[in-house]
Amino acid sequence: MTRLDESPFKEYGKEDYRELLQNHNSRLLRSLYPNAPKKVKIWDESLRDGEQSPGVSLKLEEKLELTKLLDEMGVRIIAAGFPAVSKQERDIVKAICTEGFKNARIAAVSRMLHQDINAVLDTGCDEIIFFTPLSDLFLKLVLKKSRERISEMMVDAMGYAMDHGLGVSVVAEDASRTKVHHILNYFRQALDTGAKKLVVADTVGVLFPETTHMFMKEILDGLNETHEGKYELGIHVHDDFGFATANSVAGVLEGAVYPHVCINGYGERAGNAPLDEVAVALQMNGIDTGLKLEMIAEVSKIAEEYFGIPITSHKPIVGGYSFSHESGIHVAAVLMHPMTYEPIPPKKVGRNREFYLGKFSGTKSIAEKLSDVGMEFPRDILQEIVEQVKEKQEKRDKASRRKVLQNIMNEMEEIRMGVTDEEFWEIVRGIIRKHEQYKDQVDALPTK
Numbered sequence: 001m002t003r004l005d006e007s008p009f010k011e012y013g014k015e016d017y018r019e020l021l022q023n024h025n026s027r028l029l030r031s032l033y034p035n036a037p038k039k040v041k042i043w044d045e046s047l048r049d050g051e052q053s054p055g056v057s058l059k060l061e062e063k064l065e066l067t068k069l070l071d072e073m074g075v076r077i078i079a080a081g082f083p084a085v086s087k088q089e090r091d092i093v094k095a096i097c098t099e100g101f102k103n104a105r106i107a108a109v110s111r112m113l114h115q116d117i118n119a120v121l122d123t124g125c126d127e128i129i130f131f132t133p134l135s136d137l138f139l140k141l142v143l144k145k146s147r148e149r150i151s152e153m154m155v156d157a158m159g160y161a162m163d164h165g166l167g168v169s170v171v172a173e174d175a176s177r178t179k180v181h182h183i184l185n186y187f188r189q190a191l192d193t194g195a196k197k198l199v200v201a202d203t204v205g206v207l208f209p210e211t212t213h214m215f216m217k218e219i220l221d222g223l224n225e226t227h228e229g230k231y232e233l234g235i236h237v238h239d240d241f242g243f244a245t246a247n248s249v250a251g252v253l254e255g256a257v258y259p260h261v262c263i264n265g266y267g268e269r270a271g272n273a274p275l276d277e278v279a280v281a282l283q284m285n286g287i288d289t290g291l292k293l294e295m296i297a298e299v300s301k302i303a304e305e306y307f308g309i310p311i312t313s314h315k316p317i318v319g320g321y322s323f324s325h326e327s328g329i330h331v332a333a334v335l336m337h338p339m340t341y342e343p344i345p346p347k348k349v350g351r352n353r354e355f356y357l358g359k360f361s362g363t364k365s366i367a368e369k370l371s372d373v374g375m376e377f378p379r380d381i382l383q384e385i386v387e388q389v390k391e392k393q394e395k396r397d398k399a400s401r402r403k404v405l406q407n408i409m410n411e412m413e414e415i416r417m418g419v420t421d422e423e424f425w426e427i428v429r430g431i432i433r434k435h436e437q438y439k440d441q442v443d444a445l446p447t448k
Contacts, residue, residue, distance in 0.1 A: 020339075021339065025285045026285065026286065029253065029285060029286075032253075033253040033254065035220070035253075035254060035255040036252065036253045036254070036255065036287065037252065037255065037256075037257050037287065038286075038287065038288060039257075039287065039288040039289075039290065040252055040256075040257050040258070040259055040282060040287060040288070040289055040290075041076035041077065041232075041257055041258055041290070042074070042075045042076055042077075042258075042259065042261060042275070042278075042279060042289055042290070042291060043075075043076065043077040043079070043234055043258045043259065043260045043261070044070050044075045044077070044078050044079065044104075044260075044261055044262065044263070044275060045079045045236070045260050045261065045262050045267070045272060046066065046070070046261075046262045046263040046266060046275070046303065047063050047066060047067065047078065047079060047080050047081055048079040048080065048081050048082060048108075048109055049079070049260075049262060049267045049268065049272055050262035050263060050266035050267050050271075050272065050303075050307070051081070051266075051307075052267060052268045053266050053267060053268065053271070053307060053309060054268075054416060054418060055308070055415070055416040055418045056266070056307050056308065056309070058092075058306060058307070059306075060091075060092045060095055062306040063080065063081070063092055063096060064095065064096055064099065065302065065306075066263070066299070066302065066303060066306065067080065067096050067099070067101070067104070067106070068099070068101075069295065069298070069299050069302065070104060070263075070299070071101040071102060071103050071104040072102070072103075072292070072295065073291050073292050073295045073296075073299060074103050074289070074290045074291040074292055075103065075104050075291070076103060076104060076105065076258075076290070077104060077105050077107055077127070077258070078101075078104045078105075078106055078107065079107050079108065079109060079129060080092075080093045080096045080097070080106050080107065080108055080123075080125065081093045081096075081108060081109070082108065082109045082110075083108050083110075083116075083119035083120050083122065083123050084110065084111070084113075084115065084116040084119040084120075090119050090122060090123060093106075093108050093123040093125065094122065094123040094124060096123075097123050097124040097125050097126075098124065103290075105126040105127055105167070106125050106126050106127070107125055107126065107127035107128065107129050107167075107169065108120045108123055108125045108127075108128060108129065109128075109129045109131055110128050110129065110130060110157075110161075111130070111131070111132075112130055112132060112150075112153040112154055112156070112157035113157070114157075114160060117157060117160055117161050117164075117166075120161075120166065121164050121166070125166070126166075126167060127166060127167040127168070127169060128161045128166045128167070128168055128169070129169045129171060130154065130157060130158070130161075130168065130169070130170050130171065131171045131173050131201075132150060132154065132170075132171070132172070132173055133173040133174045133203070134150075134172050134173065134174060134175060134178040134182055134183060134186060135174040135175075135177040135178045136178075137174070137177065138173070138174055147182065147185075147186075150186075151185075151186065151189055154170070154186070154189065154190060154193070155189065155193050158170075158190065158193045158194060158195065159193065159194075162194050167196070167197075168190075168194060168195050168196070168197075169195065169196075169197040169198070169199060169234075170186075170187070170190040170195045170197070170198055170199070171198075171199040171201055171234075171236060172186060172187065172198070172199065172200055172201060173201045173203050174201065174203045174204070175200045175201050175202070175203075176200075176201070176202040176203065176204075176206055176207050176215065177203075177204070177206065180215070180218050180219065180222065181222075183200070183219060184219065184222040184223065187219075187223060187231075188223070188226055188227065191223075191227045191230060191231055195231070196230075196231060196232065197231070197232050197233075197234060197258060198223075198231055198232070198233050198234065199233070199234035199235065199236050199258065199260065200215075200216065200219060200233065200234070200235050200236070200251070200256075201235075201236040201237075202235075202236070202237045202238060202247060203236075203238060204238060204240055204269075205237065205238035205239055205240030205241050205243060205244060205247075205269075205270065206240065206241070207237075207243065207247055208241075208243060208247075209243055209246040209247055209249075209250045210250075212235075212237075212243075212246075212247040212250040212251060212254075213250045213253070213254055216233075216235065216250065216251045216254040216255070216256060217254050217255075219233070220233060220254060220255045232257050232258060233255060233256045233257065233258065234256055234257070234258030234259065234260060235247070235248055235251030235252070235256045235258070235259055235260065236260035236272075237251070237260070237272065237273045238267065238268070238269065238270065238271070238272055238273075239265060239267075239270040239271045239272060239273065240269060240270045241270075242270075244265065244270075244271070244272060244273040244274070245273055245274060245277040245278055245281060245316075247273070248260070248261070248273040248278045249278065249281050249282065252282060252287065259273065259278050259282075260272065260273065261273050261274065261275040261278050261279070262274065262275060263275050263276075263299055263300060263303040264276070264300055264303055264304060264307070264309070264311055264315070264318065265277070265315075266303070266307055266309060274315075274316075274317075275296070275299075276296045276300060276316070276317040276318050276349065277316050277317055279291050279293060279296070280293060280296070280317055280344065280349060284343070284344060293348055293349050293350075294347070294348060294349065294350045295350060296317065296318065296349040296350055297318055297349055297350030297351050298350055300318040301318075308415045308416070309416070310412070317349055317351075318349075318351075322351070323342060323346040323351050323352070323353050323354065324353075324354040324355070324356055325341065325353075325354070325355055325356065326355070326356040326357070326358050326359075326360050326361060326365075327360045327361075327362075328360060328361050328362020328363070328364060328365055328386075329362065331355055331361070331362060331364050331365045331368070332362060332364040334353070335364055335368060338353070355368060355369070357369065357389050357393075358389070358390070358393040359390050359393045359394055361386060361389055361390065362386060363379060363382040363383055363386055365386075366382050366385050366386055366389070367382055421446070422447065425445050425446050425447060428445060429442055429445055432445070
């Protein structure tokens with residue numbers, strides 16, 4: 001494991017790291033997790049799983065720009081979409097695939113159906129991703145198929161895709177609620193059929209980091225008994241309990257080389273593992289992501305605009321407050337040395353440090369603010385300014401601020417809205433009117 005003082009974050013100097021700070025990650029990780037890779041390949045799902053955030057629908061130009069940015073950043077696989085969803089989606093993925101990319105291979109998602117595979121083939125993508133749920137719950141209640149039938153479908157679908165020149169990745173959906181021997185049997189058959197990349201999915205985010213470690217180790221140990229060196233493993237994690245970053249890192253530490261991520265953690269329900277958090281956590285602890293981390297903030301802001309989902313202020317790495325300080329004690333310490341209250345230099349991820357003035361400000365904050373315009377005053381004047389800054393903040397009208405916040409929240413509800421009930425019933429009404437046998441039901445339809 002690369003020591004923190006040898007990591008890419010060298011702005012503060014090696015002596016600072018070595019002499020002043022104990023890095024327990026560097027001290028312990030390599031001995032605890034000897035199978036952790038030295039380098040990973042980031043697999044981005046923003047344009048596919050991320051777009052499944054409620055109310056989101058990305059346009060061609062938006063998907064294309066994000067794809068180009070992710071490629072420039074160093075992402076290795078980009079899931080561009082699900083071509084079988086609609087003609088428009090297929091056309092968008094096709095347009096993306098006609099572009100030339102330096103670092104990324106473009107992939108598309110498919111069910112194990114020839115019509116889905118044909119839709120992927122029509123786009124000209126490099127790779128196809130087969131997502132198939134393996135838990136008994138899904139097989140019995142949703143798919144209504146036996147494991148034997150699922151295996152037959154996989155072999156047929158993979159053969160058809162590979163015969164047409166597609167690279168194949170196999171994702172075990174809902175693996176975190178599936179018996180390990182079922183996952184191993186499925187993966188071994190996929191490998192024997194020609195797959196090279198396998199992905200373990202915690203589809204509803206139920207695992208703890210500790211159980212992710214043990215679960216991934218069981219899968220890797222089992223696969224290595226029969227197929228060591230013949231595959232690469234990925235991990236796909238949702239954030240339902242807030243463990244997506246921790247679980248993604250846990251999977252990598254056990255040996256996964258393809259962590260799945262989404263920009264800003266976008267995705268269904270509580271979202272997916274955030275690109276920024278996973279990449280920085282790995283990179284700062286000696287696992288090379290191959291990414292230009294200084295592009296993180298730019299990509300995050302552009303995606304925020306296109307997805308229409310605001311980044312919470314306290315979001316790690318890209319949130320508005322993540323490199324911001326108000327407390328006078330904190331500001332004074334940061335001005336002496338940034339690492340007192342910052343784990344990494346903000347510029348390494350395309351951010352800037354900010355000092356806020358308010359209730360908790362001290363004279364150091366005021367002095368720093370004044371120094372920006374070349375002014376310097378004695379402590380008694382600084383203290384007087386501090387007192388008035390605190391008073392100004394404490395006397396702000398909270399009622400008006402709450403009203404502004406409520407208006408913003410109401411507008412956000414409109415932005416997040418998909419097709420409204422009123423729009424839906426109008427669609428139904430228009431279709432029913434065209435069919436003589438159902439016309440008498442039009443008046444019974446709700447209006448909203």
